[in-house]
Amino acid sequence: MPERIAFLASDAPVAQTARAALVSRYGNCAPEDSDVIVALGGDGFMLQTLHGTQSLDTPVYGMNRGTVGFLMNAYSESDLRERLNAAEEEVINPLSMRATCLDDTVHEALAINEVSVLRAGPQAAKLRITIDGRLRLDELVCDGALIATPAGSTAYNYSAHGPILPIGSDVLALTAIAPFRPRRWRGALVPKSAVVRFEVQDPEKRPVMADADSRSVNNVAVVEIRSEPAINHRILFDPGHGLEERLIREQFV
Numbered sequence: 001m002p003e004r005i006a007f008l009a010s011d012a013p014v015a016q017t018a019r020a021a022l023v024s025r026y027g028n029c030a031p032e033d034s035d036v037i038v039a040l041g042g043d044g045f046m047l048q049t050l051h052g053t054q055s056l057d058t059p060v061y062g063m064n065r066g067t068v069g070f071l072m073n074a075y076s077e078s079d080l081r082e083r084l085n086a087a088e089e090e091v092i093n094p095l096s097m098r099a100t101c102l103d104d105t106v107h108e109a110l111a112i113n114e115v116s117v118l119r120a121g122p123q124a125a126k127l128r129i130t131i132d133g134r135l136r137l138d139e140l141v142c143d144g145a146l147i148a149t150p151a152g153s154t155a156y157n158y159s160a161h162g163p164i165l166p167i168g169s170d171v172l173a174l175t176a177i178a179p180f181r182p183r184r185w186r187g188a189l190v191p192k193s194a195v196v197r198f199e200v201q202d203p204e205k206r207p208v209m210a211d212a213d214s215r216s217v218n219n220v221a222v223v224e225i226r227s228e229p230a231i232n233h234r235i236l237f238d239p240g241h242g243l244e245e246r247l248i249r250e251q252f253v
Helices: 013-026 043-052 080-086 243-250
Strands: 005-009 036-041 060-064 088-092 095-101 106-111 114-119 125-131 134-142 144-148 171-177 188-191 196-200 208-212 215-217 220-227 233-237
Touching: 005 013, 005 043, 013 036, 013 080, 036 043, 036 080, 043 060, 043 233, 088 243, 095 114, 095 208, 106 208, 106 215, 114 125, 114 220, 125 144, 134 144, 134 171, 208 220
Parallel strands: 005 036, 036 060, 060 233
Antiparallel strands: 088 233, 095 106, 095 220, 114 144, 114 208, 125 134, 125 196, 144 171, 171 188, 196 220, 208 215
16 A cells, blocks of 8 residues: 655645645655655646656556546545555556757657647648658648547547547557548558658748647647657556546447
């Protein structure tokens, strides 16, 4: 049973109030000294916590004190140690984004949910898509496109009519956002090991930005995305409410 718990909370008053109550009841320690990290907030704060603690190899258990809670467990102050002891662990790998801008600067970031390439002006983006060095789509005219992990497949990807991917599947979702040409193209499934490259066509007339879990880069010319197997995010869920079950349940709502 985990003894040392680190409680982290978003800035929302309801999350801060919950943290104060839990710290009073169970104590608190620094994340680097903990057996488990408890994140209080919504999915956005959960992503922030996972990014901020990825070097610790410490599991993170989320409790929902926000507006969205797909990655979170239900909030309760009682029996927390018992819940942590019984929790099931899911391990996910993030995406690595390498974006080269028009001024030749290079920006790198990690994304647990998805990397998006989005138009940043009034005109549609024109993208050329290469996978593992092989040209697959010479021109995609669209509002954007994204690469989503299984964990992120129910987020922006799903809203853009992309597929829901089972946790543990060795594929990523490549999904178009409001595609104009090819009009019927709705994306593809690519191997988890693939390197996906977006090349922006006419970027000065049709500016494009790249976004990795809300970390944005403007005026990009090329964006390369791949899975990062060297980084493991450990997420804890109450029994019967893990990501696998949630992803299946989401498809029958």
